[in-house]
Amino acid sequence: MASTPLGDFLRGRRARVTPHAAGVPVVGVRRVPGLRREEVAMLAGMSVDYYVRLEQGRERHPSAQVLDALSQVLQLDDDARLHLYRIAGLAPAPGRSTLPEQVDAGLADLLDRWPDTPAIVVGRAYDVLATNALAGALFDGFDDGANLVLAVFLDPAARTFYPDWDEVASRTVAGFRLLHGAFPHDPRIGEVLRTVTAQSTEFADRWARHDARGKGHGTKRFHHPDVGGLTLRMQTFDVPASPGQQLVVYHAHDESSAEALRLLGSLAATRSASQAWAPPGRPPSGGLP
CATH class of the missing domain: 1.10.260.40 (lambda repressor-like DNA-binding domains)
Known part of the structure; x- marks a missing residue:
């Protein structure tokens, strides 16, 4: 059967x-x-x-x-x-789309208006679609690429970047499962699922548990190679105009984390000024939440 x-x-x-x-x-x-x-x-x-x-x-x-x-x-x-x-077919799915996802220009502009707050937009397959400068500095430790699921399970740097990697991994799978149920025919979700299942038994084991849970809000610990440990609060908001997209905003949990974010902002500004003189076509650094 x-x-x-x-x-x-x-x-x-x-x-x-x-x-x-x-x-x-x-x-x-x-x-x-x-x-x-x-x-x-x-x-x-x-x-x-x-x-x-x-x-x-x-x-x-x-x-x-x-x-x-x-x-x-x-x-x-x-x-x-x-x-x-x-x-079971009793809840309407938000819809089907085979087009690449894009971030609304107004939403992207909003991210840039938060220079002291890391903020990103993720798509229905957990692709990172947009980041502001501070988020780019925070999530600069992974290899080039822009998918949260692949980064968490396939990039060795993730296990250092997330001190609570096991919890982050389980929550990532549960959130991805929820989106898979909402967009069962989305080609990008299928592509990510096939790739990570084939290459990570840790993902496959968690996927078999059938946990389904959205991002919501919570506290997450990071270890950044430049500024050390940070503890950030996370708030997640659905983007009504683009079903499946989510705006994720982080802010400091304590004063030491706030100071680390300020230092990251200074480093990002310095790097941005130096990269302004880089030759055209230089690839951007990767970074995922």
């Missing part, structure tokens, strides 16, 4: 819920790490046969009531629940 995104998701998330967390008594030796199919069906109030057909892809049109029940049993948060609805 051919797998489907819905069946894969249900199997992956079922394996994540322990009997104890679901309130299921454990008797004897269990051969599966999470819930059994019949346990999910019982807790969701449906027949075992119907649930098996969902996992096997023989039932492709579950109702909203069924998805709500499964969301509760599988203990999905809001992002994962939205992803479940999308892959």
